[in-house]
Amino acid sequence: MQITKLISPGRAIFAIGILGLGFLCVLTGDFIIGRPPAWSESLSAMKPALGYVSGAVVVLACAAILASKKGDAGALIIALLILLLSGLRFLPTVMTDWLGGYKTMALLGGALIVACSFGLEGRTDTLMFMQRKKTTDTLIAVGCFLLAAFFIAGGYAHFKYADFVIGFIPEYIPFHAFFTYFCGICLVAGGVGILIPATRMLAALLSSIMLLGWFLLLHIPRFVANPGDPSDRMGLCESFAFAGIFFVLAGISVRKK
Template sequence: MKKLSEPGRVMYAIGLIGLSIICFISKDFIVGRPPAWPASLNLNPALAYVSATVLIILCIGVILKKRPVISALLIALLIFFLSVIRALFHFMNDWVNGYKAIALMGGALIIAASFLENKHNIIPNASAHDSRRRLLIIAGTIFIAPFLIAGGYAHFKYADFVRNFIPTYIPFHEFWTYFCGVCLISGGVGILLRPTIHLASLLCGIMILGWFILLHIPRFVSNMNDVSDRMGLCESFAFAGVFFALAAMTKRKKRIIVNQE
C-alpha cells in the first residue's frame, strides 16, 4: 500500500502543473475556479503569470523531492491567498467551486504529510514528527471532506446537469448520477472517521481516477477548447493522487505479538 504514496504525489503535482498552464492561457490564477478579481484591482495578467510560474516550480519540487514538504505547504498557501479568499466573498453564489478551492488546498497538506516519516502510523503517543504529520492529515481531510459531501449533494440538486455531463457511451445515466452522489457523500464522511479513513480514501481515489479515464479524457478529446473540460481533466487527476497518498498513509500496520517463555 505504501507504493501508492509516490504516484499519488506525482499525480497531484502533474494535475496542478496542468492547471498552471491553463492559468497562463486564461491570464488568471484559476486553481479552484475562483471568481474573477475586481476590475479595479487590475492584477492580471502579471499576477497570473507569476503565480502560475511559482506553482509549477513548487510542483516540480514535489515531484523531484526537493524540499517537498515546504513546496507542498507553499502550494497550500498560494491556493489559500489567490483562490480560497476570493471564493469566500462569493461563496453563497458558487459554493461548489468554493469547496473545491478549499479541497485543493487541503490536498496540498495531505501531500506535505506524505513526505514526513511515520513510525507509528497515526496512533496515540506518536513522536513529535509523527504528530505534525497527523495534524496535517487531520487538517487536510477536514478541508477535503466538505467538497466531497457538497459534490454528492450537487448530484441530487443538479441531477439534470450531471446526467447530461455523462458521455453517451456510458449507459444508465440516471443510476450513475445518484449512485456517484451517494459515493461522494459516503467518501466525505468516511475520510473523517478513523476506522474508515483508509478504505474511504482508497475507494475515492479509484472512483475519481475512473472518472478521469472514462469521463474527463473523452470530454477533453472531443473539445480541447473547452476551458471547463481542461480544468476537469487536471482537477480529477490531482484529486485522485491526493486520495491515493492519503490511503497509503492511513493503512494500519498489523501488530505481531511474539510470546516469550
C-alpha cells in the same frame, strides 16, 4: 502493506494534475486553481502579472514534488497560493458559488496532505516543523475535513442538480440517471469515510479508484472532444490531481497505523 507504495505515485499524479493547472494559469494570465470568481475591478489590473508569476511558482513547486526534493515545501507553497489567490476570492460569493469554494478548499487540503506525506517519511530534507508528529497529525486532520466537506457537498449537488449531471455524462455511458445518483451516494460515503480514522484508508482507496475512473471515462473523452473548452481542460487536471491526493491519503493512513 502494499498500499503504502501508493504514496509516491499518488504524489506524482497530484503534481502532474496541479502542473497542468499551473500551465493554464500562465496561459490564461490568471490564477485559476479552484475556479475562483473574477477579480474585483480594483484588482483586475494585477491579474495578468499574478497569473504569470503564480503559475510559474506552481510549476516549480510541482517539479519539487516530482523530484522529491523539498517536496513538502512545494506542496505547502501550492496550498498557500490556493488560499490567498482563490480561497479569499470566494468570500464575497460563497453563498452563490458554494461548490466552487468547497473544491478550492479541498485542493488546499489535498496539498497539505501531500506535504505531510514527506514529513511522515522521516526525511532530513523536510522542513523542521513538518518533522513533528503533532504538526502532521493536525494538517492531515484539516486536509481530511476539507476533502470530506467537498465530497459531501458534491454528493448533495448530484441530487440537487441531477439534470445537469445527467447531461454531463457522455452518451456512450449507459444509465445516466442511475450513475448520477449512485456517484452522489459514493461521494457522500467517501467523505464520511475519510473523517473516521478506522475507515479512512479504505474510503480513500475507493475514492481514488472512483476518481481515476472518472478521469479515464469522463474527463479524457470530454477533453478530446473539445480541447478548447476551459472547463473541460480544468476538469481533466482537477480529476487527476484529486485521484493522486486520495492515493496519498490511503498510503499514509496505513503508514500511520
